[in-house]
Amino acid sequence: MENKKMRSRLIVIITAILLGVLFLSPVSGKLDHVYASSTAAPEPVTQTIFGTAMLHITVGDGLNQAEAANASWTRGRSVLWSIVEPSEGVRDWDALSSLESELQDASSRGIQVILVVHSTPEWARKIAGSGPTCGPIHANKLAAFGSFMNEMVARYSVPPYNVKYWELWNEPDVDPSLVSTNSGFGCWGDQADPYYGGRYYAEMLKTVYPQIKAADPQAQVLMGGLLMDCDPRPGAGCAAIGHSALPGKFLEGILLNNGGSYFDGISFHAYDIYQNQLGQYANPGWQSAWNTTGPSLIAKAQFIQSMLSQYGVSGKYLMNTETALLCTECSSDAVFEASKAYYVAQSYSAAIAQGLRANIWYSMLGWRNSGLLNADLSPRPAYTAFQFSRNTLQNAIGVRDITEYAGLKGYEVQQADRRIWVLWSLDGNTHSVDLPVAPVFAWDALGTPVAPDASVDVSLNPLYLEWNMLFSDVPVGHWATSWIERLYQAGVTGGCAASPTLRYCPENTVTRAQMAIFLLKGMHGSSFSPPEVGADTGFGDVPASHWAAAWIKQLAVEGITSGCGSGNYCPENSVTRAQMAVFLLKAKYGAGYAAPEVGDSTGFDDVLTSHWAAAWVKQLATEGITGGCGSGIYCPENPVTRAQMAVFLVRTFGLP
Numbered sequence: 001m002e003n004k005k006m007r008s009r010l011i012v013i014i015t016a017i018l019l020g021v022l023f024l025s026p027v028s029g030k031l032d033h034v035y036a037s038s039t040a041a042p043e044p045v046t047q048t049i050f051g052t053a054m055l056h057i058t059v060g061d062g063l064n065q066a067e068a069a070n071a072s073w074t075r076g077r078s079v080l081w082s083i084v085e086p087s088e089g090v091r092d093w094d095a096l097s098s099l100e101s102e103l104q105d106a107s108s109r110g111i112q113v114i115l116v117v118h119s120t121p122e123w124a125r126k127i128a129g130s131g132p133t134c135g136p137i138h139a140n141k142l143a144a145f146g147s148f149m150n151e152m153v154a155r156y157s158v159p160p161y162n163v164k165y166w167e168l169w170n171e172p173d174v175d176p177s178l179v180s181t182n183s184g185f186g187c188w189g190d191q192a193d194p195y196y197g198g199r200y201y202a203e204m205l206k207t208v209y210p211q212i213k214a215a216d217p218q219a220q221v222l223m224g225g226l227l228m229d230c231d232p233r234p235g236a237g238c239a240a241i242g243h244s245a246l247p248g249k250f251l252e253g254i255l256l257n258n259g260g261s262y263f264d265g266i267s268f269h270a271y272d273i274y275q276n277q278l279g280q281y282a283n284p285g286w287q288s289a290w291n292t293t294g295p296s297l298i299a300k301a302q303f304i305q306s307m308l309s310q311y312g313v314s315g316k317y318l319m320n321t322e323t324a325l326l327c328t329e330c331s332s333d334a335v336f337e338a339s340k341a342y343y344v345a346q347s348y349s350a351a352i353a354q355g356l357r358a359n360i361w362y363s364m365l366g367w368r369n370s371g372l373l374n375a376d377l378s379p380r381p382a383y384t385a386f387q388f389s390r391n392t393l394q395n396a397i398g399v400r401d402i403t404e405y406a407g408l409k410g411y412e413v414q415q416a417d418r419r420i421w422v423l424w425s426l427d428g429n430t431h432s433v434d435l436p437v438a439p440v441f442a443w444d445a446l447g448t449p450v451a452p453d454a455s456v457d458v459s460l461n462p463l464y465l466e467w468n469m470l471f472s473d474v475p476v477g478h479w480a481t482s483w484i485e486r487l488y489q490a491g492v493t494g495g496c497a498a499s500p501t502l503r504y505c506p507e508n509t510v511t512r513a514q515m516a517i518f519l520l521k522g523m524h525g526s527s528f529s530p531p532e533v534g535a536d537t538g539f540g541d542v543p544a545s546h547w548a549a550a551w552i553k554q555l556a557v558e559g560i561t562s563g564c565g566s567g568n569y570c571p572e573n574s575v576t577r578a579q580m581a582v583f584l585l586k587a588k589y590g591a592g593y594a595a596p597e598v599g600d601s602t603g604f605d606d607v608l609t610s611h612w613a614a615a616w617v618k619q620l621a622t623e624g625i626t627g628g629c630g631s632g633i634y635c636p637e638n639p640v641t642r643a644q645m646a647v648f649l650v651r652t653f654g655l656p
Contacts, residue, residue, distance in 0.1 A: 032496050032505075032514055032642075047072040047112065049351055050390040051360035052372060053322065057102035057113065062364030062373050067109045069372075069387040070394070073358045074111050075321050077102060078170070080119035082133050085148055088123050088141075093155065103161040114165040114222065114267070114321060114358075115156070117149065118186060127176060134169075134187035135176040136197065142204055146211035153215035165220045166212060167267050167321070171227040172201055173250035185227075189247060196246050198253020205254070205262035223259070224267030225321045226251060228300055230285030237285040237299075251307055260313035265357060266304055267321045270297035272343070274327035279339050279428065279460030281325055291426050294409055295347045297323055301354040319358040323347055324370035331369055338461075340370070341385035342424065345445040345462040346409075348389045349422035353398040353411040361386060381446060388447035392464055396420065397501045399472050407431050408458055414472035414501045421476070424462035431458045436477020439465040472501035480506060480643035487646045490655040491526020492518060496642070506643035512564070513548040513571035515580075516555040518645060519587045522653040523558075530554035539569040546571065559591020574639035577629070578613040581620045584652045595619040604634040611636065625651045 051073025054061040066074060077099060085091045106113050119133040120126075124141035137145050149166070156163045172186025173196065179185050188204075190197035205223065212219050231237035232248025239245070254260070272281040272288065272295055282289040283296035293299060297320045304318055325343040330336035344361070351359035361382075365371045372383035393415060402410035402421060408431055410423035421439075425431060438454040443464045450456065456463060467476055470485050478484075484504055487493050496505035510518070521528055530550040537544060537553040546552070552569055555561050560583060564570035575583070586593055595615035602609060602618045611617070617634055620626045625648060629635035640648070649655065 032493055032517070048390060048394045049073075049356055049359045050348065050386070050394070051075065051114075051321075051358050052386070053360055053363035055363070055365075057106045057111075062377060063105065063109070065373055065377060065379070065383065066111065066364060069383065070390050071111060073114060073360055074106060075114040075116065075167075075360050076363060077113065078116035078118060079152065080133075081117060081124075081145065081148060082119040082121040084152075085121055088121075088144060091148070091151065100156075100161065103156065103163060107160060107162040112165065113163055114167055114319075114360075115163050116167045116170050116225075117152070118169040118184075119182075134174075134179070134183045134185050136188045136200060137204060139203070142207040145204070146208045149208050150211040150215045153212050153219055157216035157219055164216075164218060165222060167222040167225060168204070168208065170225055171269065172224070173198075173227050173229075173247050175247075189250060191246065193253070194246075194249065195253025195256060196248075196250040198250040198255075198259075199257040200253075201250070202254045202257035202259030202262070205259050209262035220264045221262070222265050222267040222319065222321075223254065223263040225319075226266065226268040226304075228268055228270075228303070231287065231299065231303060233303075237287050240287060241284050243285065251304065252311075255307060255311040255313060260308070260311060260316070263316070265317040265319055267319050268300055268304060269322035270295065270300045270320050271322070271324055271326050271362075272296050274325055274330060274336055274339060276327075277428075278335050279342050279425075281339070281343065291428070295323075295343070295350050297347065297356075297359070298350050298354060301356065317357040318354070319360070320351060320356055321358065321360045322362040323351075323359055324362045324367070326368040326370050328368050333369075336369065337381050341381040342445050342461055344382050344385040345389055345422055345464070346424060348386075348393060349411045349413065349462075352393060352396050352413050353401065355398060384447065385445045388443070388445070388464075392420065392443075392447075392466075393422075397472065399501075405431065405433055405458075408433070410462075412476070414469075417468060417470050419467045419469040419472070419476055421465040422462055423458050423465065425458055425460050428460060432456075433458050435465070436475070437467070439467050441466040470502055471495060471504040471506075473503040474506055478506065478643070480646055483646040483650050484643065486650050486655055490650075492521045492649060492655070493646075504642060506641065506646075508642050509574040509639040510642055510645045511571065512569060512573050512575055513546070513552060515575050515583065515645075516548055516551040516561075518649055519560060519583060520551055520554060520558075522649045522655070523587050537569075539563055539567065541568040542571055560586045576636065577634060577638050577640055577644075578607075578611070578617060578636035580640050580645075580648060581613055581616040581626075584625065584648055585616055585619060588652050602634075604628055604632065606633040607636050 050071055052066050052071045053076040054074050055076050057063055057077055083095050103113055120135055120137050124137050126136040126138045169186030170184055172188035174185040174187055175189035175191045176187035188197045188201045209221055212221055229247055230243045232245035272283050274281050280290045286296045286299040288296035288299050301318055308316055325340045327336050348359055364373050372380055372386055396413040396415040399412040399414050402412055407427045408423055409426045410421055413420050434455050439452045442450040442452040444450055445462045474481055474484055495502050497503040533544050533550040533553050537549050538556055542549055542552050598609050598615040598618050602614050603621055607614055607617050
């Protein structure tokens with residue numbers, strides 16, 4: 001955003017939303033071998049999602065405070081093509097001298113700038129005459145814009161500027177006839193087009209994208225940032241507030257015209273409006289509210305993802321490049337300021353859960369009282385909340401929505417070796433919540449410490465609850481957590497996956513191939529590697545090329561196994577709990593070990609003394625390695641899970 005005219009556009013739009021007025025209506029270690037999940041994980045971000053907008057990247061606009069809050073991104077500064085190239089082929093780069101200084105300063109502080117490019121020169125406009133500079137480019141001049149972008153990216157993608165993210169127009173999904181000349185809108189919208197101009201915007205992308213990549217193969221091209229006034233789907237937000245659904249077809253038009261191959265990410269904007277009560281907000285155009293869905297960025301991100309999926313476009317990331325809680329009449333309103341701080345915690349935890357690459361607060365000094373800072377650059381509560389959230393959730397990866405508590409909303413994330421919950425009240429009441437286990441730390445939205453008890457009170461003020469947990473797929477309070485982490489620390493397992501977070505797959509069953517590695521590392525230590533397999537493994541169903549061939553052969557060499565019969569090993573079969581009793585005791589005592597006679601009882605109701613593994617099962621229990629599977633039974637034919645395997649191995653080999 002460059003001036004108050006640009007800021008005023010959302011005043012009009014949001015007022016229209018709230019009043020129902022028709023505005024746009026005319027228009028670590030080695031991993032255990034497991035099968036990969038069929039569900040693709042979101043692409044991990046390369047830096048934190050935390051960003052703040054500044055109209056100018058200067059100390060006077062809050063640059064020092066953005067750096068102190070460890071913001072990774074800033075957006076708001078832009079390049080006006082019409083200023084740099086007022087006449088075709090004549091480019092005045094000196095017009096960007098102040099911007100160049102700001103880009104250098106941001107780069108030196110480790111802040112990545114998303115640079116918005118917009119404003120069509122008169123000679124290149126599709127709309128003839130004195131049409132708005134925010135409008136689209138004439139088809140005959142798309143190549144000229146491509147040439148301009150190629151030269152600009154070549155200039156500013158390298159030191160000392162280091163710009164890598166290029167956004168093509170701001171809020172292009174607006175028809176130029178609906179806004180004033182020189183508006184900050186992108187104005188590629190077309191009410192006469194069933195896809196609102198999106199298909200033509202795709203033509204621009206097809207021309208410009210190759211030119212940008214030619215200048216810098218690492219450059220990231222952003223489509224957007226989409227205004228997305230309301231949800232265009234039948235019976236959804238646009239219908240609810242009486243707006244035309246046509247602008248919502250802009251994105252679909254881009255994808256329909258095969259524009260999906262000509263951008264790297266999608267920039268969009270998501271604001272919510274304060275409802276004059278503590279912690280309450282809404283965005284009727286997206287049917288989002290404080291007591292139902294949470295921040296509107298969730299609905300918008302999910303809509304974009306659904307459109308990408310519908311058109312088979314994958315590998316694109318999303319960035320919410322303008323977000324805030326807004327209130328026109330809330331200057332110096334302490335209740336609003338508290339609500340805004342609460343919203344910061346909700347917005348950033350929701351953005352992580354949605355897998356966004358960036359979530360950029362608009363802005364440091366604010367618009368409609370959204371600022372993180374006062375005019376004198378002193379911090380508002382929202383700044384404190386932003387700084388704390390960034391330091392707590394930096395580089396976190398979403399694990400799941402927390403849905404098990406009535407009247408509450410929240411998210412579980414993994415941050416390195418920490419599991420964090422962000423939890424708040426959906427109904428305005430304070431709820432006493434019994435947690436699976438007491439957290440190590442607890443704070444409110446402003447970073448004020450809270451007693452880390454197993455029972456906590458959750459209100460509108462979000463709580464951050466933190467546990468020390470290595471594996472993102474091992475739930476908080478899981479019965480085998482300590483055993484799994486001891487197995488990891490002993491170097492016997494590296495988990496089942498390392499990206500985007502470290503995972504253990506606790507409920508997966510253990511195959512006989514995996515078991516060979518577990519046992520040999522338990523016996524010989526984490527650094528053990530078996531000898532080369534040689535020409536064959538000795539088992540007809542385990543070729544020398546099998547990933548676990550050397551381990552399986554060594555297990556047989558040491559007399560721990562003779563296979564599953566008929567010269568085979570059955571490497572992909574699950575290990576049963578009865579088989580595991582034999583394997584563990586032989587691994588512990590050696591190939592010649594035989595379990596003592598079983599006597600007249602095994603101690604388990606479901607393991608008769610005549611069972612082939614009765615003596616082994618009884619001895620395993622005698623040594624305290626197992627207590628059975630519950631209610632006095634052992635479940636001998638059940639497959640061993642990876643969680644159970646952790647307990648078996650730690651107890652058998654006395655791992656620390």
